[in-house]
Amino acid sequence: MSRSAPLVFDGHNDTLLDLLNARSGNRSFLEASARGHLDLPRALAAGFGGGFFAMFTPNEDELDLRETDDGYEVPHPPTVRTDYAAEVSEELLALLSSLEADADGAIRVVRTAAELRDCFREGTLVALPHLEGAEAVRPDLSNLTELYDAGIRSIGLVWSRENAFGYGVPFRYPSSPDVGPGLTDAGRALVGACNDLGIVVDCAHLNERGFWDVAEISTDPLVVTHTAAHALCPSSRNLTDEQLDAVAESGGVVGITFGVSDLRPDGEFDDDVPLSTLVDHVEYVADRLGVDHVAFGSDFDGTTIPDTLGDVRGVPDLFEELRTRGFDDDELARIAHGNWFRVLDETLAV
Numbered sequence: 143m144s145r146s147a148p149l150v151f152d153g154h155n156d157t158l159l160d161l162l163n164a165r166s167g168n169r170s171f172l173e174a175s176a177r178g179h180l181d182l183p184r185a186l187a188a189g190f191g192g193g194f195f196a197m198f199t200p201n202e203d204e205l206d207l208r209e210t211d212d213g214y215e216v217p218h219p220p221t222v223r224t225d226y227a228a229e230v231s232e233e234l235l236a237l238l239s240s241l242e243a244d245a246d247g248a249i250r251v252v253r254t255a256a257e258l259r260d261c262f263r264e265g266t267l268v269a270l271p272h273l274e275g276a277e278a279v280r281p282d283l284s285n286l287t288e289l290y291d292a293g294i295r296s297i298g299l300v301w302s303r304e305n306a307f308g309y310g311v312p313f314r315y316p317s318s319p320d321v322g323p324g325l326t327d328a329g330r331a332l333v334g335a336c337n338d339l340g341i342v343v344d345c346a347h348l349n350e351r352g353f354w355d356v357a358e359i360s361t362d363p364l365v366v367t368h369t370a371a372h373a374l375c376p377s378s379r380n381l382t383d384e385q386l387d388a389v390a391e392s393g394g395v396v397g398i399t400f401g402v403s404d405l406r407p408d409g410e411f412d413d414d415v416p417l418s419t420l421v422d423h424v425e426y427v428a429d430r431l432g433v434d435h436v437a438f439g440s441d442f443d444g445t446t447i448p449d450t451l452g453d454v455r456g457v458p459d460l461f462e463e464l465r466t467r468g469f470d471d472d473e474l475a476r477i478a479h480g481n482w483f484r485v486l487d488e489t490l491a492v
């Protein structure tokens with residue numbers, strides 16, 4: 143690192159699924175590898191202190207990406223069965239536990255905000271278990287406490303598909319996020335139950351009507367773990383100015399994705415992206431909402447990221463770019479981890 147950069151606590155990665163995936167070959171999270179975006183040695187070298195680790199149940203078929211005249215759209219894949227999602231989530235959570243067990247104290251799966259802060263300060267890589275899409279939760283919520291007891295501390299109501307709780311926004315560019323209906327009754331009940339238990343409700347991938355339902359129901363700060371500014375890249379996954387404002391009013395936080403198709407003004411899946419494009423989104427949200435409401439949500443190992451970052455080792459360069467925009471040390475520390483910690487302090491405690 144050329145200058146001391148603050149440790150990063152990150153809003154989203156899909157590394158667990160990538161580790162299970164055949165295409166990752168035999169890469170181990172505990173050994174430095176050229177594959178994937180994130181592993182323990184690369185994280186430590188880059189000042190990446192941990193974050194939300196997603197349990198995502200993949201679709202059984204490939205996504206059907208269709209080019210349109212001025213962009214693309216991806217029709218919703220079939221819904222995912224609860225039992226299947228519960229099985230995959232359990233497998234991914236077990237993988238995370240095995241990493242913790244094998245890492246000799248270097249990785250900690252955390253359950254409280256205090257534990258998270260302590261481990262982070264000591265330089266232990268922290269992992270906050272996150273369900274990306276609530277399909278593993280039974281629609282009557284009868285296994286939610288079980289999932290909480292197993293360690294789940296954050297739930298994204300939907301991925302970009304429909305489920306019993308809500309309507310994930312289909313991947314589409316250009317597009318408003320206002321596609322499809324709001325939360326179902328089960329979705330509304332799930333938000334309340336998460337508030338009661340101390341589980342983060344993540345609005346990433348949620349359509350706009352669902353977002354406003356969460357804003358109305360939730361008693362916790364609004365959280366969108368990996369997204370970007372619709373004003374700069376009009377993809378369906380990004381937040382409009384009104385949505386951004388609502389996050390700030392609730393005291394919440396937006397994690398800026400590193401996914402190129404939600405960063406590039408042209409929405410293309412092309413990784414030839416300067417760091418300044420990513421920093422434009424951070425700066426836009428910080429200018430509009432104040433620096434207390436913006437953080438990172440890398441989506442490492444879940445998407446195509448700028449080739450200028452490469453993998454987690456590019457994070458120090460990102461801080462250099464942020465410094466050129468005038469962010470000082472205190473502001474960078476809030477963006478890097480302080481804002482997530484503030485929201486998690488408030489949300490995980492009940």
Ligand SMILES: [Zn+2]
Nearest residue numbers: 274347368444
């Ligand atoms: Zn995602």
